[in-house]
Amino acid sequence: xxxxxxxxxxxxxxxxxxxxxxxxxxxxxxxxxxxxxxxxxxxxxxxxxxxxxxxxxxxxxxxxxxxxxxxxxxxxxxxxxxxxxxxxxxxxxxxxxxxxxxxxxxxxxxxxxxxxxxxxxxxxxxxxxxxxxxxxxxxxxxxxxxxxxxxxx
Numbered sequence: 001x002x003x004x005x006x007x008x009x010x011x012x013x014x015x016x017x018x019x020x021x022x023x024x025x026x027x028x029x030x031x032x033x034x035x036x037x038x039x040x041x042x043x044x045x046x047x048x049x050x051x052x053x054x055x056x057x058x059x060x061x062x063x064x065x066x067x068x069x070x071x072x073x074x075x076x077x078x079x080x081x082x083x084x085x086x087x088x089x090x091x092x093x094x095x096x097x098x099x100x101x102x103x104x105x106x107x108x109x110x111x112x113x114x115x116x117x118x119x120x121x122x123x124x125x126x127x128x129x130x131x132x133x134x135x136x137x138x139x140x141x142x143x144x145x146x147x148x149x150x151x152x153x
Contacts, residue, residue: 045144047120047127049151051112057105059131063089063142065107070097073114085129085144086136126151 027032048054050147055065070093076082090097115122129144 033149043131045129045131047111047115047122047129048108049123051110051115051122052108052110053129054106054113060105060107063131065089065100067100067102067107069100070094071100072096073098074110075111079083083146085146087131087142087144088139089142124151125149 019043042057043056044060045053045055045059059065068091070090072088072090074086074088076084076086093099098111098114100107100109102108115127122128126149128147128149130147132142132143132145134141
């Protein structure tokens with residue numbers, strides 16, 4: 001018959017299994033139990049039916065997005081099959097940057113003309129971009145990986 005005893009040792013949960021019949025320790029394991037992280041949602045942005053690019057609350061928190069930011073959005077000119085967009089967040093406006101606007105705690109870009117120019121049908125299709133942090137030319141930029149869903153769903 002086995003007897004199981006648990007205790008803490010240097011922050012780890014230890015389970016000691018002893019053979020109760022003979023009173024001998026048969027095996028000792030060090031098991032560290034993980035606590036579930038609080039999920040804050042997906043880090044993403046979505047093209048709305050009016051052409052605005054809205055950021056999820058998880059993206060806003062992760063990147064510290066506020067209405068003092070601007071975003072530069074580009075494409076990979078070397079790979080025509082790459083449907084991702086690339087975004088650089090900045091605090092300095094210029095002719096290539098979009099102002100990040102807010103409505104309460106919701107942040108978005110006015111990107112209708114951009115998506116029209118790229119022939120992205122945001123009115124019929126739901127366009128979602130999962131945001132991934134990457135390093136390009138010694139600076140942090142964000143790769144926006146596109147997912148397309150039928151807007152009727």
